[in-house]
Amino acid sequence: MTQIDFLLGSWIHGSxxxxxxxxxxxxxxxxxxxxxxxxxxxxxxxxxxxxxxxxLDLPPRKDLIxxxxxxxxxxxxxxxxxxxxxxxxxxxxxxxFSPSLYIRAVTSPTAIMVRVDTEGGAPGRMEEIVGEHIxxxxxxxxxIWLSQCACGERSLDEEERKYxxxxxxxxxxxxVEIDLSTSFPRLFGEDVANRVVGVIREVYKV
Amino acid sequence: MTQIDFLLGSWIHGSxxxxxxxxxxxxxxxxxxxxxxxxxxxxxxxxxxxxxxxxLDLPPRKDLIxxxxxxxxxxxxxxxxxxxxxxxxxxxxxxxFSPSLYIRAVTSPTAIMVRVDTEGGAPGRMEEIVGEHIxxxxxxxxxIWLSQCACGERSLDEEERKYxxxxxxxxxxxxVEIDLSTSFPRLFGEDVANRVVGVIREVYKV
Numbered sequence: 441m442t443q444i445d446f447l448l449g450s451w452i453h454g455s456x457x458x459x460x461x462x463x464x465x466x467x468x469x470x471x472x473x474x475x476x477x478x479x480x481x482x483x484x485x486x487x488x489x490x491x492x493x494x495x496l497d498l499p500p501r502k503d504l505i506x507x508x509x510x511x512x513x514x515x516x517x518x519x520x521x522x523x524x525x526x527x528x529x530x531x532x533x534x535x536x537f538s539p540s541l542y543i544r545a546v547t548s549p550t551a552i553m554v555r556v557d558t559e560g561g562a563p564g565r566m567e568e569i570v571g572e573h574i575x576x577x578x579x580x581x582x583x584i585w586l587s588q589c590a591c592g593e594r595s596l597d598e599e600e601r602k603y604x605x606x607x608x609x610x611x612x613x614x615x616v617e618i619d620l621s622t623s624f625p626r627l628f629g630e631d632v633a634n635r636v637v638g639v640i641r642e643v644y645k646v
Numbered sequence: 647m648t649q650i651d652f653l654l655g656s657w658i659h660g661s662x663x664x665x666x667x668x669x670x671x672x673x674x675x676x677x678x679x680x681x682x683x684x685x686x687x688x689x690x691x692x693x694x695x696x697x698x699x700x701x702l703d704l705p706p707r708k709d710l711i712x713x714x715x716x717x718x719x720x721x722x723x724x725x726x727x728x729x730x731x732x733x734x735x736x737x738x739x740x741x742x743f744s745p746s747l748y749i750r751a752v753t754s755p756t757a758i759m760v761r762v763d764t765e766g767g768a769p770g771r772m773e774e775i776v777g778e779h780i781x782x783x784x785x786x787x788x789x790i791w792l793s794q795c796a797c798g799e800r801s802l803d804e805e806e807r808k809y810x811x812x813x814x815x816x817x818x819x820x821x822v823e824i825d826l827s828t829s830f831p832r833l834f835g836e837d838v839a840n841r842v843v844g845v846i847r848e849v850y851k852v
Contacts, residue, residue, distance in 0.1 A: 503709040504751040506816060515747050524743075535741045537730075541721050541755040545710040549750035610712060 443590055445472035445608075448643050452636065454628045462487055462627060469590070470608070473601040476501055477589035478514050478548065482578055490559040490566055493536050495543075496523075496578055497551035498585055499611075501604055504549070511549075518584050520550035523577045530573060532558050532565070540618055546611060552577070612644040649796055651678035651814075654849050658842065660834045668693055668833060675796070676814070679807040682707050683795035684720050684754065688784055696765040696772060699742050701749075702729075702784055703757035704791055705817075707810055710755070717755075724790050726756035729783045736779060738764050738771070746824055752817060758783070818850040 452464040462485070469480040478498035485493040498520065504511045515521070527533050536555040538544055547553065556574075558565040596604075616637055624633035658670040668691070675686040684704035691699040704726065710717045721727070733739050742761040744750055753759065762780075764771040802810075822843055830839035 503711075504748075505709075505820075506813060508748070508816075508820065511747060511751060521743075521747065537727075541717060541727065542710075542714070544755035545717060549747040607712060610714075614711075614714065 443471050443475045443477075445470045446643050448640070450636075452628075454632075456487070456627070460487055469585070471501075471590060473604040473608070474596070475589075475592065475594045476510070476596055476600060476604055477592055477594060478585070480582065480585045480589070481547075482581075490557065490561070492556040492566065492570070494527075494552060494554050494556065494574060495536075495538075495547075496581055497547045497553075498581065498589065499546055499551075500548050501607060514589065515548060515550050518588055520548075520581070520584065523580055524550055524552045526577055527552060527554055527573060530556075530569065532556050532561065532569060542614055542618060546614075552581075609646065612646045616641055616644060616646060649677050649681045649683075651676045652849050654846070656842075658834075660838075662693070662833070666693055675791070677707070677796060679810040679814070680802070681795075681798070681800045682716070682802055682806060682810055683798055683800060684791070686788065686791045686795070687753075688787075696763065696767070698762040698772065698776070700733075700758060700760050700762065700780060701742075701744075701753075702787055703753045703759075704787065704795065705752055705757075706754050707813060720795065721754060721756050724794055726754075726787070726790065729786055730756055730758045732783055733758060733760055733779060736762075736775065738762050738767065738775060748820060748824060752820075758787075815852065818852045822847055822850060822852060 447467070447469050449467045450465070452462075452466075454462045456462055464483065464485050466483040467480070468482070471477055471479055478500050481495065481497045481499055483493075483495040485495075498514065500510065500514070502510050504515075528535075533554050533556050536553045538553065556566065556569055558569065619633075619637055619640065624636060627633075628636070653673070653675050655673045656671070658668075658672075660668045662668055670689065670691050672689040673686070674688070677683055677685055684706050687701065687703045687705055689699075689701040691701075704720065706716065706720070708716050710721075734741075739760050739762055742759045744759065762772065762775055764775065825839075825843055825846065830842060833839075834842070
């Protein structure tokens with residue numbers, strides 16, 4: 441039986457009041473309560489040709505402080521942090537701090553949250569970074585997620601399953617709330633925001 | 647009645663096998679289970695005259711995902727992130743990623759974890775940064791902690807108090823384990839490490 445609850449891929453394009461355009465590409469994969477393994481999240485936010493924000497993470501589904509074994513299994517032993525380190529070495533890459541404290545809290549200690557800035561660099565440098573660095577790192581993260589999260593077996597009791605469902609509900613509601621109440625209406629206007637979030641709500645069942 | 651469980655201040659100085667010296671100054675203040683407000687943590691790690699690692703945080707005592715009100719009260723409304731932003735603007739300051747994923751997980755979304763590097767700068771630049779930037783920011787964080795955490799009143803039921811005690815035990819044990827099993831013996835040898843950690847264990851009661 442599949443352990444995947446749902447996959448959500450989206451590409452959002454909008455014109456900004458300031459004159460530029462905004463492109464957000466995102467892919468999230470959520471597991472169901474038959475496993476407690478982390479979910480998968482990839483988000484690319486592009487405002488200009490020379491700037492990119494990348495969020496790539498396997499967000500945990502349990503409190504890592506009360507579950508040190510979980511931290512060890514999914515984050516230490518998988519060596520996920522080495523992927524973050526690979527990108528960190530590029531001179532165009534700097535850590536990115538989301539203005540949303542919730543997003544910072546919901547991500548894992550190995551989350552890749554970076555801003556890429558190629559302004560003043562050679563033409564095509566952004567494409568080079570995406571193709572030669574970000575893409576392989578994202579594929580490696582996806583491989584780790586597929587082999588060790590989506591396809592791994594975990595034995596859970598009823599109480600743990602209920603906890604995962606409850607925590608999943610909270611994070612889905614909160615994601616919708618953040619998208620709906622902050623970024624989307626400002627970027628796309630009320631109408632488009634409501635339509636997009638309507639679809640997300642359907643997938644999320646919240 | 648005081649809400650403070652204990653204060654722990656320490657200054658550790660050691661010679662490194664590589665020839666340099668290491669100075670770690672730390673101050674932590676832990677609250678007891680009559681409140682769920684965050685603790686206080688300040689750590690300064692200095693290896694050379696021109697490099698400094700600063701960890702300044704009000705570590706949460708609850709899972710922020712399941713407690714969005716807690717995130718709002720202690721981290722959003724206190725505007726703690728503005729302190730992090732003040733330091734971020736200095737050219738000598740870069741984000742610091744602790745090699746311990748546990749330390750990354752236990753800190754808050756507004757944690758200040760930075761590396762200051764003044765190599766090649768004017769003589770006395772490090773002292774200037776500490777005196778004019780780090781010190782005021784640390785004082786502001788301490789003010790926020792004193793007024794809104796240590797002295798604020800929170801009404802908790804028995805179940806919440808038990809949870810806080812249990813979570814506190816886990817974090818204290820884990821801190822001792824990390825200090826004892828990784829950094830201290832390597833830095834100071836087994837004997838000194840055991841003596842220092844012995845004192846910490848006494849304060850922590852673990």
